[in-house]
Amino acid sequence: MTIQLHNAGKRYNRDWIFRNLNYTFQCGKHYAITGPNGSGKSTLLQVLSGAVSVNEGSCSHSLKNAAISPEKIFSYTSLCAPYLELVEEFTLTEFLTFHQSFKPFVGGMTVNAVIDAVHLAHARHKKINEYSSGMKQRVKLAQCILSDTPLVLLDEPCTNLDTAGIELYNQLIKTYCSGRLAVVSSNDIAEYGFCEEVLDITRFK
Numbered sequence: 413m414t415i416q417l418h419n420a421g422k423r424y425n426r427d428w429i430f431r432n433l434n435y436t437f438q439c440g441k442h443y444a445i446t447g448p449n450g451s452g453k454s455t456l457l458q459v460l461s462g463a464v465s466v467n468e469g470s471c472s473h474s475l476k477n478a479a480i481s482p483e484k485i486f487s488y489t490s491l492c493a494p495y496l497e498l499v500e501e502f503t504l505t506e507f508l509t510f511h512q513s514f515k516p517f518v519g520g521m522t523v524n525a526v527i528d529a530v531h532l533a534h535a536r537h538k539k540i541n542e543y544s545s546g547m548k549q550r551v552k553l554a555q556c557i558l559s560d561t562p563l564v565l566l567d568e569p570c571t572n573l574d575t576a577g578i579e580l581y582n583q584l585i586k587t588y589c590s591g592r593l594a595v596v597s598s599n600d601i602a603e604y605g606f607c608e609e610v611l612d613i614t615r616f617k
């Protein structure tokens with residue numbers, strides 16, 4: 413996946429969040445979007461996900477030089493973000509089985525293998541609404557990083573994780589993100605230390 417922003421600008425009401433953004437997110441590379449609270453990191457990530465459109469300029473997605481139409485972007489994209497809800501009435505096994513029915517896992521991984529990869533085997537039959545916040549974050553990471561998509565978007569991915577959880581996150585990135593375009597919105601080097609490129613959103617005000 414390659415994403416090209418050409419003179420891209422996004423505003424909410426009268427406030428421009430970013431403007432004149434010319435940037436190419438190259439296939440297979442890893443990027444961080446940094447900037448203070450409220451500067452527009454999550455907004456840019458939502459634009460990259462195709463969920464939010466720009467107000468001026470363009471944001472175009474392509475795969476192996478073939479353009480992806482805006483309504484298809486979601487099927488090539490995985491997103492982990494604090495504002496995304498899990499289906500908490502489901503057990504983990506039910507939730508991942510449901511998820512797999514429309515987005516398969518990398519390398520044909522089974523639901524049980526995905527659960528093992530984030531060390532939640534002991535809780536596989538527990539309803540997600542009974543999980544701790546760190547356990548829920550591991551579910552979000554599994555759902556995002558282990559889905560077989562060329563684009564991985566991570567918004568504050570280590571939210572609620574302890575030291576072991578952060579180590580797990582880094583291991584998942586190393587094992588499953590090579591060759592995929594990954595973009596992390598964060599100000600924490602522990603979350604984006606693996607990225608080759610850092611984009612400071614405040615440059616585009």
Ligand SMILES: Nc1ncnc2c1ncn2[C@@H]1O[C@H](COP(=O)(O)OP(=O)(O)OP(=O)(O)O)[C@@H](O)[C@H]1O
Pocket residue numbers: 424425429447448449450451452453454455456597
């Ligand atoms: N749906 C919306 N409607 C109106 N304004 C919005 C909306 N979403 C975000 N904003 C505004 O856009 C600006 C950028 O918000 P955004 O969440 O992208 O920042 P951020 O850099 O990710 O912040 P943080 O580090 O706090 O997560 C903020 O001023 C916010 O109030």
